[in-house]
Amino acid sequence: xxxxxxxxxxxxxxxxxxxxxxxxxxxxxxxxxxxxxxxxxxxxxxxxxxxxxxxxxxxxxxxxxxxxxxxxxxxxxxxxxxxxxxxxxxxxxxxxxxxxxxxxxxxxxxxxxxxxxxxxxxxxxxxxxxxxxxxxxxxxxxxxxxxxxxxxxxxxxxxxxxxxxxxxxxxxxxxxxxxxxxxxxxxxxxxxxxxxxxxxxxxxxxxxxxxxxxxxxxxxxx
Amino acid sequence: xxxxxxxxxxxxxxxxxxxxxxxxxxxxxxxxxxxxxxxxxxxxxxxxxxxxxxxxxxxxxxxxxxxxxxxxxxxxxxxxxxxxxxxxxxxxxxxxxxxxxxxxxxxxxxxxxxxxxxxxxxxxxxxxxxxxxxxxxxxxxxxxxxxxxxxxxxxxxxxxxxxxxxxxxxxxxxxxxxxxxxxxxxxxxxxxxxxxxxxxxxxxxxxxxxxxxxxxxxxxxx
DNA sequence: GTCTATAATGAGATAGAC
DNA sequence: GTCTATCTCATTATAGAC
Numbered sequence: 159x160x161x162x163x164x165x166x167x168x169x170x171x172x173x174x175x176x177x178x179x180x181x182x183x184x185x186x187x188x189x190x191x192x193x194x195x196x197x198x199x200x201x202x203x204x205x206x207x208x209x210x211x212x213x214x215x216x217x218x219x220x221x222x223x224x225x226x227x228x229x230x231x232x233x234x235x236x237x238x239x240x241x242x243x244x245x246x247x248x249x250x251x252x253x254x255x256x257x258x259x260x261x262x263x264x265x266x267x268x269x270x271x272x273x274x275x276x277x278x279x280x281x282x283x284x285x286x287x288x289x290x291x292x293x294x295x296x297x298x299x300x301x302x303x304x305x306x307x308x309x310x311x312x313x314x315x316x317x318x319x320x321x322x323x324x325x326x327x328x329x330x331x332x333x334x335x336x337x338x339x340x341x342x343x344x345x346x347x348x349x350x351x352x353x354x355x356x357x358x359x360x361x362x363x364x365x366x367x368x369x370x371x372x373x374x375x376x377x378x379x380x
Numbered sequence: 381x382x383x384x385x386x387x388x389x390x391x392x393x394x395x396x397x398x399x400x401x402x403x404x405x406x407x408x409x410x411x412x413x414x415x416x417x418x419x420x421x422x423x424x425x426x427x428x429x430x431x432x433x434x435x436x437x438x439x440x441x442x443x444x445x446x447x448x449x450x451x452x453x454x455x456x457x458x459x460x461x462x463x464x465x466x467x468x469x470x471x472x473x474x475x476x477x478x479x480x481x482x483x484x485x486x487x488x489x490x491x492x493x494x495x496x497x498x499x500x501x502x503x504x505x506x507x508x509x510x511x512x513x514x515x516x517x518x519x520x521x522x523x524x525x526x527x528x529x530x531x532x533x534x535x536x537x538x539x540x541x542x543x544x545x546x547x548x549x550x551x552x553x554x555x556x557x558x559x560x561x562x563x564x565x566x567x568x569x570x571x572x573x574x575x576x577x578x579x580x581x582x583x584x585x586x587x588x589x590x591x592x593x594x595x596x597x598x599x600x601x602x
Numbered sequence: 603g604t605c606t607a608t609a610a611t612g613a614g615a616t617a618g619a620c
Numbered sequence: 621g622t623c624t625a626t627c628t629c630a631t632t633a634t635a636g637a638c
Contacts, residue, residue, distance in 0.1 A: 170621090171621075173621080174621060174622095193415060193417060193418075193517075195415060195418040196417040198613065198614085199614065199615085200612080200613075200614090209622070209623060209624085210615090211615085211616080211617095211622075211623070211624085212621080214614080215621075215622080216621095219614080219615080291516075293568060293571060294512060294513075294567050295415070299570065302571070330572055331584065331588075331591070332591060334568065334571055334572045335560075335561040335564065335591050337571075338560040338561050338564040338568070339557040339560055339561070342556055342557065345516050346515055346516055348518050348521065349515060350556045352525070365553045365554075365599060366553075366557065368595075368598050368599055369553070369598060370557075372594040372595045372598035373592060373594045373595035376590050377587060377590055393603075395603080420632085421631080421632065421633085422630080422631075422632095430604085431604070431605060431606085433605070433633085433634080433635095434605080436632080436634080437603075437604080441632085442633095
């Protein structure tokens, strides 16, 4: 999944993998902070402690490096989301319910993302902003389609199954609004802080779920 | 409002103003499509049909040009929003109501924006994407604080007056979520279209208001 | 106010030694 | 796999003629 170019002939050495990881980490951090065009290969090399030519060696052209950085965590993220969904289904079965609640579905999608990007000691602190960039720029449409649309489709189908009376259009709009709110928590939380700064991050996740669930139900029932 | 630099000694000629407007129009269009770092002064000059040096003459350094482009329409937009609010208050008075509904307040904020940026023949078709860029990048925090925060504060106060039981934190979060949805309509409408493309723009405005109103009420009442 | 010309810098990418 | 060195091109910005 991290290799989107031609297949290699040899397995890379351990040191090579470490160097590549350092380069991808630096690229992820800088891309997320300054955007694609605001980040130079030279900046990435400097932060990774490597030479410029080495960044090209591991990352290829700049666009491919960006693609690699986004794709690297897409599969683990998708698995976390689907795992959360399956676990909630098992729990519902044990409770004798045959359907998940809307909130359980939404939480399965939102919480793994916020946990990896926004919680205390989050392992992927820059990845949330990066995804917000990808989602907002039509230039990365292909990357979004490859990395995120399949999982999104699973969740939209799940919701459509729960709310059979809702139009596909209403479902789509509500889902995009929910994702927009989720991304705002990571990419534009400074805008929230500009108005009121008395809240924890964990609370904001619940706040988002409250808001989205109610909005969803209004669109799909009204 | 369009002049954020030192005061001029002379009134500019008519031709100069036209040239400046052409440059700002080109800058607005290109900044909105490719972002700040993805747009060069040369691109702007070419699209405006002017020389590179002339862009610098009218726009100053690149950051100042960006500031100018955003600030140019901020005051008219704020006036449209406040005018919509006042008109709805007058109408409510005539109906013998002494309070606006939440939906009327939200619509006064959202609809002027969508009308200017997203309607058929919208006069500012690029400005919506530009504001989305400003809102998502902490680098433009000062511009956002100057151009948009004052009006936002008026509307948040208005809502706080309507829903006195709600915490300031819940209000702030809900407002940011609502603005995120509004910006998604202009900046990420391709994401909506990727799921279902059977809807008109006018409908999406109503859809957003339905969703936001319900989410707001849940946060403020629950 | 508008133009030509140019300065000064930084960018992405590659060749080739080790 | 990693490094040095370099190619080629685009960038912001300004100086100075008209």
